[in-house]
Amino acid sequence: MIKSFLCPFLFSVLLFAAGSQGFAQGVREKINFNEGWKFHFGNANDPTKDFNYGIANLFAKSGKAERTAIENKFDDANWRSLQLPHDWAVELPFVNTDNIDVKDHGYKPVGGLFPETSIGWYRKHFSVNAADSGKRFAVQFDGIFRDAKVWINGYYLGTNESGYVGFTRDITDYIDFHHENVMVVRVDATQYEGWFYEGAGIYRNTWLLKYNNVHFAEDGVFVHSKVEGTQANVYVESTVKNEGFSEKEFAVLANILDRNGNTIGQTSESHVVLQAGESRTVKQVVVVSSPKLWSIEQPYLYRVVPVIKSGDEIIDKQTILFGIRTVEIKANGVFLNGKHIKIKGTNNHQDHAGIGSALPDYMQYYRIGLLKEMGSNAYRASHHAPTPELLDACDSLGMLVLDEQRLLNSSPEYMDQFDRLIKKDRNHPSVFLWSIGNEEGYAQTNSFGKRIAQTLLARQKELDPTRTSTYAADLANVFTGINEVIPVRGFNYRQFAVADYHKAHPDQPLLGTEMGSTVTTRGIYEKDTINAYVPDQDLTAPWWASRAEEWWPLAAENDFWLGGFIWTGFDYRGEPTPYIWPNISSHFGVMDACGFPKNIYYYYQSWWRDKDVIHISPHWNWTGKENQLIKVWVNSNAKQVELFLNGKSLGKKEMPANKHLEWMVTYKPGTLKAVGYTAEGRKIEAIRETTGTPTALVLTPSKTVLLANGQDAVVVNVSAVDSKGREVAIANNQVQFKLDGDAKLIGVGNGDPSSHEPDTFLSGNWQRKLFNGKCQVIIQTGKSVGTVKLTTTSDGLKTNTVTFSVADVTEKGINP
Known part of the structure; x- marks a missing residue:
């Protein structure tokens, strides 16, 4: 179903990504650092079970790490070997508890009540070529949940508290060019950040960066454009840094390349002299004639290539995918390239069935493709900094993004997180609006909230003057506090108050930041309080929310509504509503946790897609x-x-x-x-x-050609059919999975919000029951070219297989 969205874009993205990792060999390299990690649980309450952390005096002398898992000679041979991304929470069993915080996090034993499974240690051994001893090195973590402490060769690199904003640490001074290096990360997930399933561990990509002493600062290149008639001015603001020990003279310039790699514009060279330790921002402009504008329908991406030169030698170079477009947010609508669009958005957390929060990059494209197929044009990252690959997928597939700060706070810690969020994401054309927070009940209506908001808004304009901000407020016709200063008024529910608010404040744009929240269970048509299911129709919503047909007609028929974001696109772990145990996940999604559509999906598709839609429910058995x-x-x-x-x-x-x-x-x-x-x-x-009994399984892969890069993934949806090939919507058979070839199973799911079956199998045979006719398995490739075969079996049903071709990542003409 989603191939029409993925195929034209994904291959070009993979090619660009492959090129960006290498850049110019010997100039700057971004090396995937996901493989070869070791993992072991620590203990939050017992230092003797936490490898002496808290007993040994780690901070008495620099590099002192004896008697701990931090020292290089520590024996980790018996630790588990794994590949990142890794979410250890999804691997844990469910626990039945009355604790509200554990409930809201999906009944997983992570948090302060579970010291044995809330501390994770990671170790990685790696070598660095002595020929690179003159280079600078850094390690980049795109996301660790949470409170991560990092060491290399026993030397402490620092702490990152946020579970969502990535961080980079320079490791140049600590690299051993003649012996094995050891990176150690201690992850402490005893403290929650959100009130939903968050996972645990190094759950996003990691990278080893290599570059010269004179280089572009981290996230230091800001690209933005202004369209004027038949041309666009592309502004490139490059912050360059000299981390050498002497004065350096060099030149900075930038090239603009089209989708085919042709150079279509270049800045003049700006000559710069920097003293040791000095940095400076160079502002340049390139004129692009007759630009192809990035849009939802045609998400055209250019490449901006900023370069630092010393004479004729290139000493640093980056490649940034970028779209030329204009966004205006007015009281009567959002205008993309001058065209009025109604925001047809979904809110989403970042977990997926089977794999929790540790999504291979391909899954971002898969999920955005499903939302595009429904007719959605906007995605709100609720309520945290998104992973870079999610934004890459939105850039490539044409999905607007509301990018959100984790919480409303202007302390140094949270201002630093806000800075990193904006710098990291501001080059993405998909990002059309920032959010400074969500439902801050302790601050949103008082002077504290107003002052914090003013500080955040001023910083946003300083770092990104091309966009504006909203705030997701869960109050009705209230103008005090944050709403006094926020440029775009966000409404979480309270949809019937929007018209009155607009009358009182006609010049303030209004956006439904959270709307709907109909609770449904795919394939269920009667309320079931025992199994914690609700009917799969637009019938039931919590007291604070609304059904789809209560909010969308208001937004659709009034221009003073910019549109809105459904709560949610996908079911997610945690926040079980309206039930508690045995329910372990939400019912809010228009799709379940696997991405299987519920009936409400077709309501939105009917009025959001520009195509013919007709759908009958319920099934007829x-x-x-x-x-x-x-x-x-x-x-x-x-x-x-x-x-x-x-x-x-x-x-x-x-x-x-x-x-x-x-x-x-x-x-x-x-x-x-x-x-x-x-x-x-x-x-x-x-x-x-009306169908017969199930006789066979049908396998529907999201693609059949995979890349032999050790990281590509594929989704295989499984359904049961009768003797006439008709899908049996009430089948609940147990399905077993067997994989042959250089690949691995990484997750299974079925969308059942009350299922306590394992999502992963660290040992034993992989299996999952069908839930109302469907289940799903996710496969990740190895590095061998050839074929991979998935076999599914179920008692009494015909065995079925699907075979994948695994191709060299450098092979041309692959359509993944």
């Missing part, structure tokens, strides 16, 4: 309910819909805008068919049939 009335829903954007049961018309109805249709149908086995008639005269159809 109701043995034991013959001659009883079944409520049938039809979601469609057709002008009229006629419903048929076994060829007999049950009536034709007009489809009201931004609504759905219903029929009460006396159940008889057979075929239920909806026929829609569009305003343009097209005829569209959807069918539900």
Whole structure:
């Protein structure tokens, strides 16, 4: 379903990414640092089980690490070997507890109540070529949850408290060019940050950086543009730094390349002299004639290549993917390249079924592709700094992003996190708006909140004057505190107050930062308090929220609504609502945790996609309910819909805008068919049939050509079909998985919000039950070219297989 979105863009992204890791050999290298790590649990309460951390005096002398897991000679042979990204929380069993914080984090034994499984130690052995002894080195962590302390060769590099904002540490002074180096990371997840599943561990990519003493500062190149008529001025602001011990003279310039790698513009050279330890920002401009503008429909990406030269020698070089576009946010709408667009957004946390928060890069493209297929055009990173690869996917596939600070605070720690967030993400064309926080009940209406907001807003404008900010407020018609100073007023729910607020403040743009929150369970049609399920229709919402048809018509029909973001695009671990145990995840998603659509998905698709949509629910397998009335829903954007049961018309109805249709149908086995008639005269159809018992499994991979880079991934969706090949929507068979070839299974799921089955299997056979006809397995490649075969078996069902071709990562013409 999502290949149409992924294929044209993903290969070019992979090629660009491959090029950006190497840059110019010997100038700057960004080396993937995910492989070859060792892992072991520590202990938050017992230092003797925490490798003497807290007993040994680590900070008495620089490099002193004896009697701990930090010293190089420590024997880690019995530690577990693994590849990053790694989320140890998803590997743990569920625990039934009345503690509200554990509940909201998905009933996983991570946090202060679980000292044995809340400290994780990571060690990595690596060597560095002595020929590189004149270079600078740094290690970059894109995300560790949380409170990470880092050492190399026993020398302490520092702490990063945030579980979401990445950090970089210079390791030049500590590299051993003649012996093995050891990187050690102690991760302390005893303290939560959010109120939802957050994972634990080094759950994002890591990188080893190599560059010269004169170089571009970390996230120090800011690229932005201004379109004027038939040309665009591309501004490149490059912060350069001299970390050598003597004065250096050099030149700075920047090239602009199109998608095919052709140079279409270049700045003049700016000559710079820097003293040792000095840095300076160089501002340059390139004029691009007849630019191809980045848009949701055509997300065209250029490459900006800033260069530092000493004479004719290139001493630093970066490659930045960038889109030329204009964004204006006015009281009457968002205008992208001058075109009015309604924000049709989804909120999302970052976990996925089977793999928790440790997503291979491909999964970002997969998930954004599913949202695009639904018709969504915007993504809110709720409520934290997003991973870089998520923004890469949004840049490449055409998805706007509301980029959000973890919380509202202007202390040095949080201002530093805010700085890093903006610098890291400001070059992405997909980012159209910043958010300085979410539902800060202790500060949002008082003078503290107002002053904090003013400080954050001033810093945002200093670092990125091209964009503005919002704040996600969970109050109705309130103007005090943060709302007095925030440029774009965000509403979390309280949708019926938006019109009154607009009348009182007609010049302030209004955005639904969280809307909807209908709770549904895929494939369930009766309330089930035992298994903690709710019906799979737009029927149920918490008291503080609304159903889809209560908020979207208001946003769709009023220009003073910029649009809104559904809570949520995908189900996520934690925040079980409206039930508690055995429910361990949310029901809010328009898709479940695997990305399987629920019925509400088709409501939004009907009114968000520019394509014909018609969908019938529920399924038509109701043995034991013959001659009883079944409520049938039809979601469609057709002008009229006629419903048929076994060829007999049950009536034709007009489809009201931004609504759905219903029929009460006396159940008889057979075929239920909806026929829609569009305003343009097209005829569209959807069918539900009474199926037989399952006889076979059908495997649907998201792609069949994989890359032999040790990191590519593929999603395989599994469904049960009857003897006529029809999907059996009530099947719940147990499925076993076997993989042959150089690849590994990394996660399984089925979208059941009350399932306590393992998501991963560190030993034993991989398996998962179907939930209402579906389950999912995720595979990650090795580095061998050849084939990989997945085999699925289930008692009483025909065995099925799917084979993948694994190609050399440098091979041309691959369509992944």
